[in-house]
Amino acid sequence: MEAETLQRFESYAFDLMSESEKQAFEADLVSDPGLKAEFEEFLHIVNGIRAYEREKIRGMMRESKLRSLQGGWRSLRRVAVAAAIILLLVIPGYVIFRMTTVTSRLAKEYYIEDPGLPVKMGASTNRLLDEAMIEYKDKQYRDALEKIGILKADSPDNDTLNYYAGICHFELGENEKAVQSFSSIVNQESNYYYQAKYNLGLAFIKLGKTEDAISALREVAEKGQDQLRLNAMEILEKL
Amino acid sequence: MQDEKIISDFRNHDMNALQYVYQTYRRDFIKWASFKYSVDTEVAEDVFSDAVIDVYHNVLSERYQKSDRASLKSYLFEIGKNKILNILNRQKISENHLKIIAHQQGSVYNNIFESSKNEEITNKVKELLDLIDQKCQKVLTLFYFHSLSMEDIAREMDFKNEDVAKNKKLKCLKRLQHIAFGRYDKTDFFD
Numbered sequence: 001m002e003a004e005t006l007q008r009f010e011s012y013a014f015d016l017m018s019e020s021e022k023q024a025f026e027a028d029l030v031s032d033p034g035l036k037a038e039f040e041e042f043l044h045i046v047n048g049i050r051a052y053e054r055e056k057i058r059g060m061m062r063e064s065k066l067r068s069l070q071g072g073w074r075s076l077r078r079v080a081v082a083a084a085i086i087l088l089l090v091i092p093g094y095v096i097f098r099m100t101t102v103t104s105r106l107a108k109e110y111y112i113e114d115p116g117l118p119v120k121m122g123a124s125t126n127r128l129l130d131e132a133m134i135e136y137k138d139k140q141y142r143d144a145l146e147k148i149g150i151l152k153a154d155s156p157d158n159d160t161l162n163y164y165a166g167i168c169h170f171e172l173g174e175n176e177k178a179v180q181s182f183s184s185i186v187n188q189e190s191n192y193y194y195q196a197k198y199n200l201g202l203a204f205i206k207l208g209k210t211e212d213a214i215s216a217l218r219e220v221a222e223k224g225q226d227q228l229r230l231n232a233m234e235i236l237e238k239l
Numbered sequence: 240m241q242d243e244k245i246i247s248d249f250r251n252h253d254m255n256a257l258q259y260v261y262q263t264y265r266r267d268f269i270k271w272a273s274f275k276y277s278v279d280t281e282v283a284e285d286v287f288s289d290a291v292i293d294v295y296h297n298v299l300s301e302r303y304q305k306s307d308r309a310s311l312k313s314y315l316f317e318i319g320k321n322k323i324l325n326i327l328n329r330q331k332i333s334e335n336h337l338k339i340i341a342h343q344q345g346s347v348y349n350n351i352f353e354s355s356k357n358e359e360i361t362n363k364v365k366e367l368l369d370l371i372d373q374k375c376q377k378v379l380t381l382f383y384f385h386s387l388s389m390e391d392i393a394r395e396m397d398f399k400n401e402d403v404a405k406n407k408k409l410k411c412l413k414r415l416q417h418i419a420f421g422r423y424d425k426t427d428f429f430d
Contacts, residue, residue, distance in 0.1 A: 001412070001416065003405070003406075003409055006409055014300070041416055041420055044360040044361065044419070045364055045412060045415055045416050046383050047357075048360065048367075048415075049364065049380055049383045049384060049415075050296075050383060051365055052368045052369075052376075052380065053380040053384040054289070054292050054384070057254075057257065057292050058288045058292065060254065060258075061257065061258060061261045061291065062288070119273060119279070119280060131270075131274075134269070134270055134273060138269070138280075
């Protein structure tokens, strides 16, 4: 391809030609199959270049999303540093506080993130629950809780609602409320029963209520399934 | 940030503006797309990032005119909507959706590049771009994606003048074309 040909291709493709130039170029494309083939190759190459850069930018945008999450983590770390300083200053409470921190770490280590319920709007019968799930998946736990709360007004004993309310509270660090939600799932036939018991144990650990945590986790270790059971056994060994 | 500011930042190739648009409208779009078109959130997320890049690209290529549009957000959502409708078309979800697509097509995808798309060659070119030298990558993407003038490219890449930048672009394009279409010789690999 020569420089003049390329300039003609670009002028046509980027709509920079006058009407008469355009007509002349189109006539050449018809009469010269070689030119037409070369022009098509040019279009393919430009498409490839654009797709390449598009992917790079897309990656960049998503990376930045990750960076903001890391930013959140860094601010948590700053809080932890401040807490450590307070610990050193407030000697009498130090031992108890330290134990709580260690056990909280345990709760964090064994926490299994729940991906949430699948959201298929078209087929859904419960739009508000779908909305809550979208918020939940987007980690907007406060908004998710608001919607779950509306649904719970009609079905206060619904296992699904109580379970996800518990998870949202847990994620928000509202451990007392998480305990309330998880504790309300009492039906052993419920699909959420052992998951709720497991998370209940973790919430109790975060609250420093080790005996209650042991009681909840023991049930999971004895009757739960697969990973939950193994995790519960490991935690019990460490408590 | 005002639309005018975003558009002006796009024209200055400021990637922070792209990031700003992405973060500002992402959540709204995913919610809206999931409900209105019954697509999974993952699909909506992919569509959204593509739509943001389209807006950026359309601003640079003068296909977006602020005066014609209610807001940048509406324009972004319109592009996203068309992308979703195209996906639904490909999946042939329903007759009803197809009718909507027939009505919609032509509004955003009416340019010559879209009509010549060939996924196999596009992927091949993408892979080749990773193999060629970085200066080539840069000159080609600055011109064909970011729509920089040759004068600006010369300045950006420290070329002596516009003509040097033009020659470099031609050489890189030819190299890519030869390798992609199997007509290469050693000059395509060594300067």
